[in-house]
Amino acid sequence: MSTDTNTAIHVAIVGGGITGVILALGLEKRGVSYTLFERAPAFTEIGAGIGFSPNAERALKVVDPKVHELYKKVTTSTGEEEFFTWVNGNENNEIIASLPIGVDAFQGGRRSEFLEAWSTLIPSAKVKFSKEIESLLQKDDGKVTLKFKDGSLDEADIVIGCDGIRSRVRQLTLGEANPASYPRYSKKFCFRALLPMGKAREVLGEARTLSRFMYTGLDAHAITYPVAGGALLNVLFVVTDVNPWLLERHTAPGTRGEVVDLFSGWHSSIRGLVDLLPEKLDKWAIFDMYDYPAPYYNLGSVALAGDAAHASGPHLGSGAGFGIEDGLVLATVLKAADEEVEARQSGKNKTQICRDALAAYNTVRYDRDQWLPGATRESVELFHWRHKEVGSKDHEKFLERAHHLFHTIWDNDIDEMVKTAALEFKDVVFKQSQPSLYGSRISQ
Numbered sequence: 001m002s003t004d005t006n007t008a009i010h011v012a013i014v015g016g017g018i019t020g021v022i023l024a025l026g027l028e029k030r031g032v033s034y035t036l037f038e039r040a041p042a043f044t045e046i047g048a049g050i051g052f053s054p055n056a057e058r059a060l061k062v063v064d065p066k067v068h069e070l071y072k073k074v075t076t077s078t079g080e081e082e083f084f085t086w087v088n089g090n091e092n093n094e095i096i097a098s099l100p101i102g103v104d105a106f107q108g109g110r111r112s113e114f115l116e117a118w119s120t121l122i123p124s125a126k127v128k129f130s131k132e133i134e135s136l137l138q139k140d141d142g143k144v145t146l147k148f149k150d151g152s153l154d155e156a157d158i159v160i161g162c163d164g165i166r167s168r169v170r171q172l173t174l175g176e177a178n179p180a181s182y183p184r185y186s187k188k189f190c191f192r193a194l195l196p197m198g199k200a201r202e203v204l205g206e207a208r209t210l211s212r213f214m215y216t217g218l219d220a221h222a223i224t225y226p227v228a229g230g231a232l233l234n235v236l237f238v239v240t241d242v243n244p245w246l247l248e249r250h251t252a253p254g255t256r257g258e259v260v261d262l263f264s265g266w267h268s269s270i271r272g273l274v275d276l277l278p279e280k281l282d283k284w285a286i287f288d289m290y291d292y293p294a295p296y297y298n299l300g301s302v303a304l305a306g307d308a309a310h311a312s313g314p315h316l317g318s319g320a321g322f323g324i325e326d327g328l329v330l331a332t333v334l335k336a337a338d339e340e341v342e343a344r345q346s347g348k349n350k351t352q353i354c355r356d357a358l359a360a361y362n363t364v365r366y367d368r369d370q371w372l373p374g375a376t377r378e379s380v381e382l383f384h385w386r387h388k389e390v391g392s393k394d395h396e397k398f399l400e401r402a403h404h405l406f407h408t409i410w411d412n413d414i415d416e417m418v419k420t421a422a423l424e425f426k427d428v429v430f431k432q433s434q435p436s437l438y439g440s441r442i443s444q
């Protein structure tokens, strides 16, 4: 591929999780040249469930209507109003609060099914598997050289790090000595599993398996929702930890016995659900970037997106949704940059235009993204009955706070966000040319 200063821009996407794949699809739809580099030998995601919030669903439509169609194929339409329903799982199994989401909204599916479906829209020539990024060189001519662990090199005008919570691109962008380059333990861990629906129904009753329920309690909660066309129930048990997480890996082998002990004082419904777990299952430490947030997402011709930029816990069900919003904004500004490279109305060179696009992306996304890790930490305090203003018994206040947190996420005006991104790019690119802050540097 060519990265000559006079030709169209070429984007390297590092990481083929949900954020990287959605960015690739956004660029594909808009005719912007790209290559996606993924460490794994194929698009791989664990089978666990994931749900897409209403804002994320609206963003998928704008990325490409075909992406949204595939999303709908994976999920099961109920044609009915969906709710988030919270239950007192600790004491009496009674509903304490309910929040309407919208008709057919926040549908769940298996991650692997979404990625498998979406990746069919990416031409295979634009994906390189088994490519683990090791270092980046931003050169004086504006291009970026990518060096991979297997010793191979590639080149692009722009690199977007979509390489997840333990992002190498973040380390290279913020510096290896910067604490913001590494996520921290949020003092919560979880167990997740997919249970056969028939067995789950025997325990919970049919009504509790048709949509999304959250069982709250002291220092723990559980979430359940149907996936695989209603054949399986996705379950997630989240527990507050008083200990540090000492392992390098974010997962550790766990057992059903551990979960039995942790939920032994809970209502029989939850204990029944725990009994359905497999004998051996992974324990997942929940890390996030709340303690040391990334101070910015862009450095010269490199930027961060998705969990690489703003990893947060899973408690508001929105990490992937924010990655999708990032991907849409990036696709918007990179398309505008591509057109400006052709038109040259600003009088700037290709490198300046590319960097302006990433600066515009940073401006549009930073504040909203950075709100998420803190809001997620607040939500888990709420669900674990430790919220300072709400506690365990005030259900009205519980709903008020939950409404605020979820609606801040769900109500994002996606069309307005896209318009703002395009305007922000214009604003930056037509400003007087500034000398580049970023000379040649190598990151090892």
Ligand SMILES: Cc1cc2nc3c(=O)[nH]c(=O)nc-3n(C[C@H](O)[C@H](O)[C@H](O)COP(=O)(O)OP(=O)(O)OC[C@H]3O[C@@H](n4cnc5c(N)ncnc54)[C@H](O)[C@@H]3O)c2cc1C
Binding pocket: 014, 015, 016, 017, 018, 019, 020, 037, 038, 039, 040, 044, 049, 050, 051, 052, 053, 131, 132, 133, 134, 162, 163, 164, 165, 166, 167, 168, 169, 190, 192, 236, 305, 306, 307, 308, 313, 314, 317, 318, 319, 320, 321, 322, 323
């Ligand atoms: C239990 C749980 C439940 C969740 N539920 C929801 C939910 O319901 N809804 C929601 O919106 N979010 C949810 N989330 C959050 C969501 O899973 C993440 O925010 C999302 O998957 C992040 O996607 P990503 O593409 O940014 O990163 P990742 O999914 O981590 O993808 C990163 C990709 O980069 C690759 N990679 C890593 N390093 C390199 C490298 N050096 N070189 C090349 N490639 C590399 C990886 O192999 C991977 O494919 C949940 C999270 C958890 C833990």
